[in-house]
Amino acid sequence: MAVLFPDELARAAVAEWSPPPPDPVIEAYKQDVDATLLAENLKLTVEQRIQKLVAVQRFVLELRRAGSSAAAD
Numbered sequence: 001m002a003v004l005f006p007d008e009l010a011r012a013a014v015a016e017w018s019p020p021p022p023d024p025v026i027e028a029y030k031q032d033v034d035a036t037l038l039a040e041n042l043k044l045t046v047e048q049r050i051q052k053l054v055a056v057q058r059f060v061l062e063l064r065r066a067g068s069s070a071a072a073d
Contacts, residue, residue, distance in 0.1 A: 004012065041049065 041052075044052070
């Protein structure tokens with residue numbers, strides 16, 4: 001039995017690896033994903049992404065307040 005060193009073992013594993021077949025459910029969801037929005041978001045820093053998230057959450061809270069206020073009238 002031959003002894004494989006870690007780099008040899010890694011090369012052997014990569015040589016034998018093949019990607020799994022695509023999942024039809026995931027492929028169906030991918031059709032509705034706008035990759036340009038993902039790419040633009042990934043250009044932002046973590047801090048900028050958090051600021052955007054906070055802004056969206058504030059907007060949602062304001063919409064909820066407006067909705068409850070309109071329902072109460």
